[in-house]
Every structure is written in C-alpha cells, then in structure tokens.
Amino acid sequence: MPVRPLNVGVIVKLEPDFSEGNVSYNPDGTLNRAETKNILGPHSAAATLAAFYCKVKYAARVAIGTMGPPIANQALKQAQIISNADELHLYSDRIFAGADTLATAEVLRLGVSRMNNGLGADIVISGHRASDGETGQTGPQTAWKLGYPFIGNVIDFQIDPENRSIHAKRFISLYGFYDVIEEIQAPLPVFISADPSYKPSFDTVSERLSLARNLNEARSKAENFEKYLQVYNSEALGADPRFVGLPGSPTIVYKVEKIPKAKAKRRVEFIDGNDTAQLDMAAEKLLQLMTEAPIK
Amino acid sequence: MEKYDVAVVGGGTSGLTALRQLANLGKQAILLEAGSTTGTKNVSGGILYSKKPKNGRVYNIEDVFGREFIDEAPFERAITQYILHATSKDKLYSIDLTPVHEYQINYAYSVLLSKLVPWLAKEASDMSEKMGGGIISGVHVRSIRWETGSNDTVIETDELEPFRVRAVIAADGTNSELADVTQSRNKFSSEQLYQGVKVVIKLPETILEDRFSITSEEGAAHLFAGDVTMNHIGGGFLYTNRDTISLGAVYHMDSMMENPVEPSRLIDALIRNQFVAEFIKDRVPTRKANQALISKDEEIRQHFMAVKLLKTWNNLRSDYYSRDGIKRLIESGKYKTREEIESRINNLEKELVEKYNCEFGDNYVELEYSARLIPDGKRCRMKTPYYKNVLFVGDAAGRGVFIGPRIEGLNVGIDDAVRAANAVARSLDRNNFDEQYLGSFYTKSVEESPYTRDMKEIDKEYLKIFLDCSKHIPKDIVGSRYGMIFKLMSSSTLRGIAVGFANMLGFDRLLPLVESVDTYVNVPVEIAERLGRHVDSNYIPNTPSLQERIAKLDYDDDSVPHIQVTKPRSEFMQKMVSLCPTRCYSSENGDVILQHEGCIECGTCAYDTLWRHPRGVKGVSYKYG
Structure with a gap:
C-alpha cells in the first residue's frame, strides 16, 4: 500500500518589524501599526522552515495559515519563499478583531481543518511565540482545540510516514542552567512548536537535490503567490461568533503603559589610534575591566 | 547508502x-x-x-x-586585438600579435x-x-x-x-x-607550475572603449615582457572586460623560487609601468581630513553625507559612461538628456569639493585581488x-x-x-x-x-605566424645565440627541418633555452631600449597595500586551518613567506608559521604542506574571479 502523503499546516503571524528604524509610534507612545512595516515574525519563520524541512525530506504538502487584516498576505508570501508552500490561507474578518489567544486559536483550529484541500494537517507547526505578544499561548491553545498532542520547543524531528509517528527532540532550558534535550515519540497527528534556534539540516545527496529543486520552485511560486492564496472570512470558516473576536476572548487588555526608558550606563569615548599614550590608556582600561569581570 | x-x-x-x-x-x-x-x-x-x-x-x-x-x-568582450609590449622603464616597443591570437579560433572572449x-x-x-x-x-x-x-x-x-x-x-x-x-x-612541483596573480580594475564602459580604440563589439588584450617582470620568466597581461580590466602577472614558479618577490609587488610593478598606468587611469575622488575645528559629531555627519554623495556620483557616472546605463536613466524619466546627467555629475563633484573636502584626480580603482596556480601542460599533463x-x-x-x-x-x-x-x-x-x-x-x-x-609538439604554422609578426625586429638585437635560431627559423625549409627535428627530440628539451630570463626579460629590455618609443604618464598610481587588498575580499573563515605545515624549517617553506600572495606565512625563530585567515586557496604552498581545500562554504568567495 502506498504511503499516504504527509500534510503539513503552519500557523504564522504577521508582526511589526522591530528592527531599527522600522518602528513608528503614535504620539501617546503606543505602536503605530499602520505606519510600522510588517514582516513574517522570526518565530513564524522558524516554524515555516520546519515545514520546508518536511517538504524537502518527505515531499509533504504544505499549507500556511494566518489570521489578520488583508495586509497579512505579505507575510504569507514571505513564508512561501521560505517553505515552497502549496496553499496560503488568510483568515480575515472584521469580527475577528480584538481576539486574544484563545479566540485566535479558535479561528486557527477552523483554518487548519480547511488546509490541504480539506484534509487538514498531520503535523501543525507554530512558532515559539510572537514577538509582539510574547505569551506563547496561541500554539498550545490551538493544539488543545484541535485535540492534538503538543510538543514544544522542537529543535529537530523525524517523521515515520509509514507508521505515522514523529520522533522529536525538544530543548528545555531550566532557568538558563541544566539545559536538557528531551526526545519524544508521538503518533500523528501532532502539533509542534519550533524552537527559535531551529535550523533544518539536509545531510544526504537526495535531500540536497530536493532542497535545490524546492528553493527554485519556491521562488517562482512566490512571484504569483496570489494564485495560491485563499481568503476565508468568518462565514467561510463556519465560525461561531461567540467564540471568535472580542466576544470569544476571556482576557481584556485594560491599559497599555509605556515602559520607561532605561538610562544608558555605557559611555562613548573617542581615542586617537595614532596616539600611543591614548592607546596605552585604553589597553590598561581593558585589562582592568577584564581582571575585574567575574568568570562565568 | x-x-x-x-x-x-x-x-x-x-x-x-x-x-x-x-x-x-x-x-x-x-x-x-x-x-x-x-x-x-x-x-x-x-x-x-x-x-x-x-x-x-x-x-x-x-x-x-x-x-x-x-x-x-x-x-x-570578444578579444579582437592582441598586442605584445617589450618594456624597459619608460621605453616601450609593441608587436601586434593579433594574427597569432586569431590562429585557428572561432572566437575568444574575455x-x-x-x-x-x-x-x-x-x-x-x-x-x-x-x-x-x-x-x-x-x-x-x-x-x-x-x-x-x-x-x-x-x-x-x-x-x-x-x-x-x-x-x-x-x-x-x-x-x-x-x-x-x-x-x-605527484603534487605539481615548481618547475611544472606558473603562479598567476590578478587584479580587477574598474573603468567605465565607454571610457574603456575610447581608451583602447575599440567598439562595444570588440576587446583588447595586451601582454608585457621586459623589466616589468622583475627578472622572472613570464609576463604581464591586460584584458578588457565590459567595464573592468583584468590585469595580471603570470610567472614560472621556478623563477619565483629562485628570486622570491611578493606576488602583490609584481602586480604593483605592472601597474606602475607608465603605459599600463595610462590604460587604467580614471577620475578618482579622495577626501582629505577636515582641518577646521568641528565637533566629532559634526565630523561623523559630514563623513556620512560625503559617502552618500560619492556613492550617488559613482553610480551616476558609471551609468553615464555605459550604453545601457544612459538608456536606463533617460527611459526612467529621471533625466531628459545626456547633458542633464552630465551637469548633475558636475554639480555633485562641485558640492563634494566645496563642502566635503573632496578632490578629484587621476588614479585607478582596484576591485579585487586574486591568485591561482596554472599547470604547464607540456611539463605536467x-x-x-x-x-x-x-x-x-x-x-x-x-x-x-x-x-x-x-x-x-x-x-x-x-x-x-x-x-x-x-x-x-x-x-x-x-x-x-x-x-x-x-x-x-x-x-x-x-x-x-x-x-x-x-x-x-611545436606547431610549424603557428611558429611561422609568430615569426612573421616579429619580423621588424633586427636579428642582431637578440644576441648571437638567438640570432642563429631566428635566422634558421626565417627560412621556411630550414624551419620545417628544425621543427621536425625538435619535435623528434622532444621539444621539452628545448624549453630551458626558450623559457629563460633571456627570452622574457633581457631580450625584451634590449628591444625596448633600442627600438622603443618613450611613454609617459602624468600620475603615479596609488596601489593599495596587501592588507587593503585582502580586506576587500569576502571570507567565511573556518575555525580550523585547512593547511598544515609539516616542515616549518624547509627551504621551500622559508620561501613561502615571500611567495604566498596573501602573506599567510611568517617566520618566527627560524620556524615558518601559518595564519590561515586571509588564505585565497591558490595552492602556492601546497607542494610541501598538508594542503586541503577548506570545508564546504568556508574560505574565500570571489566577486569577479
């Protein structure tokens, strides 16, 4: 019996580009979302890479979904370049606005079930957390809603398509000490979140050939990414208005406070590279600092 | 598996x-x-x-x-001119070898x-x-x-x-x-190899074409022998690319071992030849330090502004002197006429001179330094x-x-x-x-x-074309030893016999005679001295230091060296201190030690070391090659 092809779903988030010079603020100090450039979040990119790994190694079918306003399709294009995705889903509706993680998870649950021509996904991958939300709840909550086992902080994984199981390594950091790598085996379907340090490796000739092929394909697909884009509103997803958007959100943000700017402790001092006396002074200072510094 | x-x-x-x-x-x-x-x-x-x-x-x-x-x-470019120059200081004698170059070719592209x-x-x-x-x-x-x-x-x-x-x-x-x-x-030895060093030099497209008197469909190759070789067997070359020049020096490793000179200095010798200097000349800005008393902040601000303007000036000028570039600029609607672009360039120059302490003068622009070994097929195939x-x-x-x-x-x-x-x-x-x-x-x-x-084998016909090209050189100039050979070779019957005999004998036996310091240095110097015209250049090219050349290259250095020195005291390794094109070797208390960062993987030192290429992705990456 031929092995059933692997279906992969990825949930990603469009995030403000926090790199220098790209963030703009409103006069009251809150983030100006309209002006700030948006990109595929770095954690979402790690999840997308994990999907690409499945694509290259297991010839998986990949669908990528995100909930957000129509401009979020740029994130989907970026994700397609990374992963050579076959389907791009945008879950967009005014009534989704104001959703917290649980309400978002509800939309994503419905989205995942429509992925890969309605077959859903054997593996759903999310990022570790979003860089503008920081809660890290959307992934696990979506897993819970889907009823899939959840494996977090995955740094490496292998799929056994025949026995329909996953063998994953997860990285657990306990307060910065005692870092542990845990190996887990689980049956499919499964939900995993990619650790920020996740990086796929391709170690055989066939994988490298497939890698080159997929990279080429991804580039040409992303040029016409609209062709792969499917937009779902609340109705198309069959969402129950009680569980999505503001009504579906048990948490409320009641106030956003500006974080006071910390005073810089560093001091810049220019020294003249041609002046030996100044160089000596700098060297002495460095030596002093290094002697004082505790060895960690 | x-x-x-x-x-x-x-x-x-x-x-x-x-x-x-x-x-x-x-x-x-x-x-x-x-x-x-x-x-x-x-x-x-x-x-x-x-x-x-x-x-x-x-x-x-x-x-x-x-x-x-x-x-x-x-x-x-399709190379359509091929000219050999004998050099001696400011004297130069040129021989047109285009017929030699075109011998049995469909085309030759730089x-x-x-x-x-x-x-x-x-x-x-x-x-x-x-x-x-x-x-x-x-x-x-x-x-x-x-x-x-x-x-x-x-x-x-x-x-x-x-x-x-x-x-x-x-x-x-x-x-x-x-x-x-x-x-x-076996690993190739020094008598089987040539070392080649090259720099790629920028020169805007149409300036280059005017300078070499070529059309957009043509290209020129110039070869140099004589004092530019600094007494080595081999010579210099200059090939025109679309909007760059490849300028290089190729020398027999044996003669480099005998008379070790840093390869980058050999390139410099070529660049400083007044004839070459005129070929590669371009308008180049330099920025003086600001003498006025201004704050550090202001100085940095001015520096960034100057860099920005220089970049604009450079890009615009490259486009202005390029066929596609000027078309692109006018089609984009940004400029209407050539004159408008020209005046924009002039205004930029004026602004840079007046506000940012820049000066525009004659110099040349080096883009990339590279080196490699070339096997001499007749000795090591x-x-x-x-x-x-x-x-x-x-x-x-x-x-x-x-x-x-x-x-x-x-x-x-x-x-x-x-x-x-x-x-x-x-x-x-x-x-x-x-x-x-x-x-x-x-x-x-x-x-x-x-x-x-x-x-x-020696190709009789090729030899004839070569001799025809150089027939204007008086026979007595080349010394009695060569004079006789020349005379012998000018008669087609005698040439036939001589070549036949040489090929029978195995022409590699003739190599020490043909490939000698006499042929590559002394004879060209004499030709230039006696027959050459005077060449003059109005500037002295400011050649970058080796450190500057290395700094321009892209590296992904490996943590472990790909070369291991096994005989740190051998004569060969002592010579590598001079002959490594990027000076990766230094001598410490008589031991030659390696610093592999900066290595451009040419293999000059490979003969007497454990030499491997760096691991995948690691090492140097050339932008021109």
Whole structure:
C-alpha cells in the first residue's frame, strides 16, 4: 500500500518589524501599526522552515495559515519563499478583531481543518511565540482545540510516514542552567512548536537535490503567490461568533503603559589610534575591566 | 547508502561542462562544489577560446551549451586585438600579435568567472535535474574509497552522508585533492607550475572603449615582457572586460623560487609601468581630513553625507559612461538628456569639493585581488589521466597549453570534460567500468585532442605566424645565440627541418633555452631600449597595500586551518613567506608559521604542506574571479 502523503499546516503571524528604524509610534507612545512595516515574525519563520524541512525530506504538502487584516498576505508570501508552500490561507474578518489567544486559536483550529484541500494537517507547526505578544499561548491553545498532542520547543524531528509517528527532540532550558534535550515519540497527528534556534539540516545527496529543486520552485511560486492564496472570512470558516473576536476572548487588555526608558550606563569615548599614550590608556582600561569581570 | 551514476567533483567550467554533457547524453550525475555557490572559487586570466584546429577536432563550449552560450552567456568582450609590449622603464616597443591570437579560433572572449560560471551552472543543472542529477554546492569532497567486492566508489564529504557512484569525473583544479588521495599523480612541483596573480580594475564602459580604440563589439588584450617582470620568466597581461580590466602577472614558479618577490609587488610593478598606468587611469575622488575645528559629531555627519554623495556620483557616472546605463536613466524619466546627467555629475563633484573636502584626480580603482596556480601542460599533463574509474580533467590533470604568449586553460578543460563525459556515458551504457574500457578509452580520446598535440609538439604554422609578426625586429638585437635560431627559423625549409627535428627530440628539451630570463626579460629590455618609443604618464598610481587588498575580499573563515605545515624549517617553506600572495606565512625563530585567515586557496604552498581545500562554504568567495 502506498504511503499516504504527509500534510503539513503552519500557523504564522504577521508582526511589526522591530528592527531599527522600522518602528513608528503614535504620539501617546503606543505602536503605530499602520505606519510600522510588517514582516513574517522570526518565530513564524522558524516554524515555516520546519515545514520546508518536511517538504524537502518527505515531499509533504504544505499549507500556511494566518489570521489578520488583508495586509497579512505579505507575510504569507514571505513564508512561501521560505517553505515552497502549496496553499496560503488568510483568515480575515472584521469580527475577528480584538481576539486574544484563545479566540485566535479558535479561528486557527477552523483554518487548519480547511488546509490541504480539506484534509487538514498531520503535523501543525507554530512558532515559539510572537514577538509582539510574547505569551506563547496561541500554539498550545490551538493544539488543545484541535485535540492534538503538543510538543514544544522542537529543535529537530523525524517523521515515520509509514507508521505515522514523529520522533522529536525538544530543548528545555531550566532557568538558563541544566539545559536538557528531551526526545519524544508521538503518533500523528501532532502539533509542534519550533524552537527559535531551529535550523533544518539536509545531510544526504537526495535531500540536497530536493532542497535545490524546492528553493527554485519556491521562488517562482512566490512571484504569483496570489494564485495560491485563499481568503476565508468568518462565514467561510463556519465560525461561531461567540467564540471568535472580542466576544470569544476571556482576557481584556485594560491599559497599555509605556515602559520607561532605561538610562544608558555605557559611555562613548573617542581615542586617537595614532596616539600611543591614548592607546596605552585604553589597553590598561581593558585589562582592568577584564581582571575585574567575574568568570562565568 | 544512496547511489547515483556519476559524481563530478568541482563546479568550475570543466566540471559544469562535464555535468551538462552527461545530461545531454541522458545520464544522471551529481556535481559537488565546495564554494557556497558555483563560481565563488574560480579565478582565471581570463580568455575563453573557441577553436577550430586544422587537424583533429576539439569540443568547444558552444558544442555543449548550444547556441545559447553565444547569445546569452555573460561573457565580457570578444578579444579582437592582441598586442605584445617589450618594456624597459619608460621605453616601450609593441608587436601586434593579433594574427597569432586569431590562429585557428572561432572566437575568444574575455570572461570573469564569477559571472560566467553561475550561468553555466544554471544551464547545466536545469538539464541535469531532468536526469535525476544536479548541483550540490557548499560540499567539500574529503575522500573517495572503493569497497571490497564492489566496483562502486564511495564518495566521502565533510558535509553529507557518504554515497555510492559508478564513476567519478575529477574537475577539482590544479590542487586536486582526488589526485592526492588516489595518489594517481605527484603534487605539481615548481618547475611544472606558473603562479598567476590578478587584479580587477574598474573603468567605465565607454571610457574603456575610447581608451583602447575599440567598439562595444570588440576587446583588447595586451601582454608585457621586459623589466616589468622583475627578472622572472613570464609576463604581464591586460584584458578588457565590459567595464573592468583584468590585469595580471603570470610567472614560472621556478623563477619565483629562485628570486622570491611578493606576488602583490609584481602586480604593483605592472601597474606602475607608465603605459599600463595610462590604460587604467580614471577620475578618482579622495577626501582629505577636515582641518577646521568641528565637533566629532559634526565630523561623523559630514563623513556620512560625503559617502552618500560619492556613492550617488559613482553610480551616476558609471551609468553615464555605459550604453545601457544612459538608456536606463533617460527611459526612467529621471533625466531628459545626456547633458542633464552630465551637469548633475558636475554639480555633485562641485558640492563634494566645496563642502566635503573632496578632490578629484587621476588614479585607478582596484576591485579585487586574486591568485591561482596554472599547470604547464607540456611539463605536467598526466599521461594517463585516470585512476580506476576516476577521470581527471583540465587543471586537475595538469592540462593547459602554455606556449610563449599563448596561454589556454579554460578551453582545454572544456574539451577534456566532454571527452570524459562521453567516455563515462559509454561505460554506463555497457555497464563496464574496467580500466581498459573506461580509463584507457578516455586516455586515448585525450591523446587525440589537438590540445595534447600542442603540449607535445611545436606547431610549424603557428611558429611561422609568430615569426612573421616579429619580423621588424633586427636579428642582431637578440644576441648571437638567438640570432642563429631566428635566422634558421626565417627560412621556411630550414624551419620545417628544425621543427621536425625538435619535435623528434622532444621539444621539452628545448624549453630551458626558450623559457629563460633571456627570452622574457633581457631580450625584451634590449628591444625596448633600442627600438622603443618613450611613454609617459602624468600620475603615479596609488596601489593599495596587501592588507587593503585582502580586506576587500569576502571570507567565511573556518575555525580550523585547512593547511598544515609539516616542515616549518624547509627551504621551500622559508620561501613561502615571500611567495604566498596573501602573506599567510611568517617566520618566527627560524620556524615558518601559518595564519590561515586571509588564505585565497591558490595552492602556492601546497607542494610541501598538508594542503586541503577548506570545508564546504568556508574560505574565500570571489566577486569577479
């Protein structure tokens, strides 16, 4: 019996580009979302890479979904370049606005079930957390809603398509000490979140050939990414208005406070590279600092 | 273990030709390239020839890549002038060798391999993918082995799991590691090698064409012998590219060992020749330090503004002096006329001079410094270029045509690669990889190549054309020793007899006479002194230091060195302190020590060290090549 092809779903988030010079603020100090450039979040990119790994190694079918306003399709294009995705889903509706993680998870649950021509996904991958939300709840909550086992902080994984199981390594950091790598085996379907340090490796000739092929394909697909884009509103997803958007959100943000700017402790001092006396002074200072510094 | 039909090791022009030819024949092959992408590790002089010998046939690049090569490939210029200059200080005597250059050619293009090779790679991999093969870059082949009881070869790399193949084409260059691990030939020694050093110099397109009196369809090559060689056997070359110049020096390693001079200084000697200096001259801005008392902040602000303006000036000027560039500027609607662009450039210059302490003057702009070893085919070609089911091609097999001013390597490698691919395809069809069936067949094919004949024999006709070109030189000038040979060679009957005799004797025996300091230095110096015209340049080029040259190169340094010094006190290693083109060696208490950061992997030191290429992706990446 031929092995059933692997279906992969990825949930990603469009995030403000926090790199220098790209963030703009409103006069009251809150983030100006309209002006700030948006990109595929770095954690979402790690999840997308994990999907690409499945694509290259297991010839998986990949669908990528995100909930957000129509401009979020740029994130989907970026994700397609990374992963050579076959389907791009945008879950967009005014009534989704104001959703917290649980309400978002509800939309994503419905989205995942429509992925890969309605077959859903054997593996759903999310990022570790979003860089503008920081809660890290959307992934696990979506897993819970889907009823899939959840494996977090995955740094490496292998799929056994025949026995329909996953063998994953997860990285657990306990307060910065005692870092542990845990190996887990689980049956499919499964939900995993990619650790920020996740990086796929391709170690055989066939994988490298497939890698080159997929990279080429991804580039040409992303040029016409609209062709792969499917937009779902609340109705198309069959969402129950009680569980999505503001009504579906048990948490409320009641106030956003500006974080006071910390005073810089560093001091810049220019020294003249041609002046030996100044160089000596700098060297002495460095030596002093290094002697004082505790060895960690 | 995965299994494939053929592995091609090395993604230069030969390797890619082999891959494409195999694909043309419907065969599956995997090409492994150590550089991060194909083309980043390749350096050539570089002229790529397409030839049509009278006897026998050679395979040219268009035979493999099709007409598309001529129509689409990013080569630089068709070389239509070929001039040799004898130099002595400010004297110069020129001999037009264009007929020599055009001998039996279809065309000759100047090329920059970092541009050309990626094109070849795309063409080759597109075709190869259809056969289940392709190119894998960033992978360094460490070793190959044969398992007992199997004809298959196991390829071991630093990056991938080992895999099996039925045949291997080794296109891994002059410093072939496959030749080393299979011990199918000795490492090339200094009497078999030339060292080439090159700089790529920027010169806007139409300025270049005016300077060399060429059209957009033409290109020029200039060769230099005489005092610019600093008493070494070899000479300098200058090839025009589209909007750059390749300027290089190629010297026999033996004479470099005898008289060690830092390679970068040899390039400098060439650049400072007044004739060359005038060729490469361009308008170059320099910025003086601001003497006025201004704050650090203001100084930094001014610096950034100046850099920004200089960038705009530079880009606009490059476009202004380029056919496509000026068209693009006017079509974009940004400017209406040429004059408008010109006045914008002038205004930028004025602003830079008045506000930002800039000065515009004559100098030249160096883009990239590179070096490589070139095998002299007549001294080091592998007589049986194979080991078991591994076929060596091009530089890896020590095959290059090196006769006086004629240096051909790329086309020889391409011809070998086609022959190797054809031999392998034949073996795949018959499932027979025995040495007699594969190796011997390939050897025979290579022996039949007109290029091999050029490595073994003097070509009478070629010699005649060469002598005709230089017939205006008085015979007494070249000394009694050469005078006699010259006289002998001017008569066609005597020439026929002499060449026949020399070829019978084995012309390698004549080499010490022909390839000597006399031929490359003393005779040209005398010619220049007695017959030369005075040349003058109104500026002295400001050559960058070696540190500046290295700083411009891109590196991904490995934490572990790819070279191990085994004999730190040997005479050879002591000489490497001067001869390493990037000064990676230094001497400490009599021991030569290596600092591998900065290595450009030329292999100059390979003979007496444990020398490997860096691991995949690591090491230098050339932008021009």
